[in-house]
Amino acid sequence: MNIFLNPGHSPNGDPDPGACNSALSLRECDIALSVGSKVLELLRQDSCNVKLLQSDNLCGETPSQPDITYAANSWPADIFVSVHCNSFNGEARGAETLVYSGSAKGYVLADNIQKNLIAAIQAIDSAFTDRGIKERSDLAVLRYTDMPAVLIELGFIDQKDDAYILTDHQDEIAAAIRNGIDEYCNIP
Template identity: 40%
Template sequence: MKIFINPGHCIGRDPGAVNEKYGIEEAAVVANVGAGVKNYLEAAGHELKILQSDNLSGENPIYPNVCLKANTWPAELFISIHCNSFTNARAHGTECCVYSHWSEADRVAYYIQNKIVEKLGTFNRGVKERNNLIVLKGTNMPAVLVELAFLSNEEDCQKLMYRQDEFAQAIAEGILDYLSDN
């Protein structure tokens, strides 16, 4: 299967969420996790492309266009990877976002969500419907946006710093379980 990985934000351009205490940026965490997912899925025989870019859908033409690349390849599955953040440092846990619950993407999302929660012991915030996210709106194939955990929460942040390989494994295993069950 042709699977497209989009680590969110853009190192050096758009750090995404930042944990000031540890000086850690979302863009760097998700780049590592995305590279890990790519390795695990390639090892399982799938075809992968990965792109982290400051241009999600044509808004910054000097950078490669994420949705366009996925659509023209064409990818059969699209996974965007992010970290969450909130003003209240108590907010924590993992969630996956899909354009609509009435979709194949929703089924993929549950596999990924459950695998991350099981492996990392993060709080299960569930699969949420978000119809305003560019990468979910602008892609033609089933697309899931994974919010690994909260950079703004101490316990979650420790996992995001020191257990990146397990997040990558969990996403890959979730996708592989989905594919073998369907």
Template identity: 40%
Template sequence: MKIYLDPGHGGSDPGATGNGLSEKNVTLAIALKINDILLQEYSNTETRLSRTTDKTVSLQERTDDANSWGADLFVSIHINAFDGTAYGYEDYIYSGLSDESATALYQRIIHEEVIKQNGLRDRGMKKANFHVLRETVMHAILTENGFIDHPDDAAKMKSTVWIEQTARGHANGIAKCLGLEKSSATLYKVTMDGGQIGAYQEKDDVLKVISSNWETFQTATIEKR
């Protein structure tokens, strides 16, 4: 299964700011940890991130990349802000979808799993006409993981434990949505240009992913574990 992780903002776009934090840094930390969990704990799982460093990526670039890659699920990670009084977690799917759609079911699953882990007030499941939800051709969800301008939520964001818990909630939800299987056999971990892109049981799958990305990377390593 192909999972596209989209840490919001980045580079010249810091996103929301408050309490000494920038949204772009918190979203990247959560996304990288989700990626680690998925690749280390589940077999036959591929991931791709819209960014792995603090760089500027347009909304169009994010959705074009996910669409051309053929992702099965798009998860965009964000942090909220309002006026310093609002707090808690909420998530969104595209406003044009019905409550009976498969994407809405995915939203309910991910929402429940994230709330179990993150210790934030539950602000509910919502819909919006956001670009990354409207222009993706696969199931897509956008999560808003607390309010950066609220002191209690921001204090959690500064904790590596909270980052881990929030990522764990996302990963658990993604795994349930896509029916991912826990790794039990020997895996071959594939790293390209310093970033892990997958872990596979079959050598043919390793060769296939390297071949499909042949023109886009400078270095690749295979680690048996």
């Protein structure tokens, strides 16, 4: 099983740190890379083939950086998982998993990850919100990947309780993502 992990945004090249929480000096790109790296370690323990790539070049628009969708398609990956954080108004909370519109397999993968993630985080903070699964046809990493692909929004970096979970409970988050992937792939 070839699993492609894509921590969102990129601190390199043309800086695109993603969403930020300046009060807490948090950047989405750093949280996504840290969580993604933990998922990579866990999946390798499950004997999966795993690649991780963080880049602002989603599908050829920034030739100076590695192309994410090309790398996933040419490997080829069996599943694609992008890791992000949300930001809105400082009050919104919760996790959601995005999937390409109409992708039945992608929806199953998203559902497995979302339910594991929500259970793990609500065990830490029962007020954490399940924002569910959302179908999107406009996101490049979902649209231009050939395999079931999901984009996880782990939580809101600009909300203090979510920010605490995103920084202090990355091991639980990574384990939940691993468990969701394992269920999809029938890895015992």
